[in-house]
Amino acid sequence: MILSYKSHQPIEIKSGKISVIGTNSPEIYTELINGLQDFNDELTLTDDVYQSLEIKKFIDFDSVALLTHKLLEKYSKDVINAVVKSMTEESQNRVNDEIRQLYSVLQEALFMTDLPLEIQYDGELKRLLSYCHMKLAFNNSMKPYDIIINDLKIHLECDLKSVVCLNNVANYLSKAEFGDLLVEVQAMNLPLLLVEFTELKQCDFYQNAEGLFIDQDFVDWKL
Incomplete structure (x- = not known):
């Protein structure tokens, strides 16, 4: 997939790779976050032959679900x-x-009641599982890194074709954990898109990830 923001260089979102869009501009950051949630038209998404794709269908902005432990929901x-x-x-x-x-x-x-009541199992396992209130087994020792991995595993196990998108992971991952995340994304052969409010000089945190930094003067820098 190819993600484009206004007149800036496009970002290629590849399976097995982490793609990063970084900026130190509050205006740009806000437009990116809103665009990824389909709240504006500042972003466009296409497939590899430049056919238009719906952002809300192919981008899963999961930061809120991740931080509130509502991924399974x-x-x-x-x-x-x-x-x-x-x-x-x-x-x-x-x-x-x-x-x-x-x-x-x-x-x-x-039958113990004085009412003509009866029930019948319809054999619907999907409905039965929803009644069971299934949830991910979170615990106090689970770190943000672990939750991100679970998000990716959900997409892998469910064969979802949408891209996991998170913002500001540098706020809650160590550099070593980010290195591990690069390895896991490659092993699962899934794409991961990050939007980061950061400075250009801090972009070495993202190591071998690919992407773009847009500064406050709207100048593009390749990561």
Whole structure:
């Protein structure tokens, strides 16, 4: 994919690579963040043959979901579909047998009322998983790095074609963790897009990531 901001150099978003757009301009940073959430028309996204793509469909701006631990809430339908798809026929049959037993017990309880009530299991595993209030097993020791990796794993396991996009990861990752993130992104062969409010002299933090820095004078610098 190719992401373009106004008249500036385009950014190529590649699988297995981290792409970075950095700036020290509050105006530019605000326009970038709003554009990635489809709140303005300052950004355009195309595929590799320059066919237009919808930003809201192909860019997942996940910073809020990541920091509030609501990743699974955002991707629950995708995860449920992936879980059901990965289940063996034996596993599905075992679940169905156990649920039918549960429904049988519940039906006996309903007979104790003086009302003509009945329930019936429809065999819909996706609906059953949504009733289970599935969630990611976060704990107090889980670092922002771990949550970012989980976000990428969700996209990998669910075979999502959209790009994970985060902002200001330099605020909560160490340089060593960013190096590890480069390795994981390459191993998963997924794209990751970062938007950073930073200074040009601090861009060595992003190591082997590829991208663009736009200064306050709107001058482009290749990272």
